[in-house]
């Protein structure tokens with residue numbers, strides 16, 4: 001049952017697939033990803049740009065999807081945590097997060113992974129300082145960050161070796 | 163409790179290893195389902211109208227315009243909840259007065275904090291629900307708010323709860339209207355004499371603020387009140403059984419009619435024990451014609467209306483002799499309970515000076531209501547404020563008498579037989595041994611070089627709550643084990659519990675598949691909190707493992723009629739195959755790749771299990787019926 005007003009059709013490329021969806025102008029990209037496209041790996045922690053749990057990569061740029069309107073996705077290419085690796089594999093970052101126990105409750109993890117992926121896309125050999133600086137937009141209440149930083153550095157090393 | 167010696171540690175195969183957690187792949191791929199991720203057919207979306215005032219009387223609520231908005235299916239107010247009597251129940255990590263808990267969920271005649279729920283709406287979309295909130299008219303009579311514990315205790319302070327009287331030193335009940343819900347005192351020795359013996363007295367006052375738990379995942383609840391009277395609730399919680407008990411008490415229903423399905427939980431830190439949304443979702447579902455209703459807080463709602471820990475004022479006065487012996491201590495502590503009684507001041511009183519042996523001691527604690535949300539558990543509830551105050555004074559005393567902080571603690575530290583601040587005597591706690599070990603450690607002795615380097619010493623007391631846990635397990639024909647538990651996994655407990663079962667059974671933790679299940683599918687479990695889960699649920703799973711082994715051996719004995727007893731061994735260590743049984747074992751692949759079924763027309767992959775060993779040919783037949791045992795344990799607290 002549709003109860004939407006002023007619906008707009010939006011076409012975008014999401015995790016490599018062409019997708020079309022209807023949305024209201026007031027809906028955020030996060031709303032649409034979670035509620036309409038069932039990409040619930042994208043999390044909402046704050047809805048106001050503070051926590052980074054909703055991070056996605058849009059045309060190569062790391063964004064908080066809670067601060068992007070769904071209509072702004074028109075013609076864009078978007079990567080969420082679900083699109084980091086082929087379904088039967090893990091991205092080296094995902095593997096590294098597991099090995100370094102870089103998650104406890106795990107609700108911040110999709111955002112950290114997407115943010116870290118974006119970092120390594122821009123800078124494949126980051127220093128610890130650069131990792132910490134880049135991930136400053138992501139909040140984790142459980143881990144204390146250290147294991148996350150180590151997991152990212154280790155993944156960068158391993159990806160370098162491949 | 164026996165102490166685990168180093169020697170015993172070496173015998174562990176699984177404990178002490180660092181396996182990849184069982185829920186890890188779901189959590190790094192985004193597949194894990196948290197409470198807000200749930201979707202159900204016919205789902206309605208709820209939103210809560212909250213008071214913009216910290217203290218006000220509600221004269222009138224008119225929801226007729228909201229109800230008339232197309233898409234709105236139900237509106238609930240305090241009048242829709244059963245009216246409950248003044249009964250105090252133990253729930254989660256503390257206890258709660260049911261009447262207060264109910265009026266905290268949906269206001270009755272007064273709102274007591276900014277963000278206090280006044281009404282809730284269910285509609286076909288979240289946007290319609292939000293629009294409907296704006297159409298609900300509430301007529302408030304504003305009252306002066308009381309926002310800190312000092313003001314709340316003053317004579318003539320505005321009163322939050324008309325029926326509140328001070329419970330004074332046990333059972334005496336005051337007669338005056340007040341904001342002080344309770345006054346507790348622990349006392350021993352002779353305070354005046356103790357201070358008279360002191361060469362030096364230090365007295366300091368500390369103020370701590372209200373602090374929120376700050377978990378990243380906001381509270382959420384989805385409920386279906388079915389036409390047959392059964393209620394199902396999906397929620398992110400620290401304790402599904404506790405949610406069930408709270409719902410049963412608040413809705414006046416038998417627990418058996420309520421099923422709580424714990425979703426993954428995005429942090430709690432004590433703040434996800436009390437229910438906030440679950441009863442509202444249930445009532446809305448009933449009023450909306452038995453449709454499922456989902457409520458998710460936004461961040462602002464989380465911060466204004468859930469948690470927090472108590473703000474507090476603590477005064478610590480201590481006397482010492484010139485050579486550094488504590489002669490007396492007097493502590494006065496007042497904790498903000500929030501809008502309703504129940505701050506963790508009692509726990510703060512247990513903590514405050516328990517690491518020290520003090521003959522002459524008096525601790526006074528006050529539980530005080532203020533116009534803030536009702537305080538919730540938060541990482542050693544009430545303990546951190548107390549330890550901060552006491553340790554700051556201890557530090558100052560050590561410095562004044564010219565003693566190293568560790569030497570000061572060796573002189574005054576508690577040991578076996580000494581009494582905690584609240585009375586009970588310690589058993590063996592190893593405190594002084596720890597202090598001596600620190601004295602000898604390089605971490606303490608290495609000279610400090612370079613700028614911004616320092617070293618601090620603090621001591622603290624905390625107990626393990628123990629609590630109740632139930633687990634069950636089925637051994638499958640492939641030799642692997644399904645483990646069913648009810649302790650919600652807030653940071654890896656599925657694996658720490660599975661490891662304990664694996665260790666007991668002598669198999670790999672990867673051969674145990676742990677599940678956290680709903681309240682209908684496992685026996686009662688207390689909340690994941692109070693530092694209890696790895697210990698309490700671990701104890702239950704250890705006993706379960708022993709029973710499983712016993713039963714498996716008995717079953718193998720009976721049909722085969724062996725004359726000699728059989729032993730049970732760790733995998734890969736079986737020295738004499740003719741006398742030892744083992745479950746299968748597998749190893750974890752370093753790099754994960756989803757396993758695939760073997761395609762037809764290719765040779766079958768050799769089985770991973772070792773069950774086909776030749777000496778008991780019919781063993782598979784014996785095991786084809788899964789075996790299942792349940793054990794529950796009430797674990798003992800470490801300290802009495």
Ligand code: FES
Pocket residue numbers: 043044045046047048049050051052053054055064065066067
């Ligand atoms: S949900 Fe978008 S930044 Fe927190």
Ligand code: FES
Pocket residue numbers: 102103104105106107108109139140141142143378428429
């Ligand atoms: S793992 Fe819980 S918030 Fe990061």
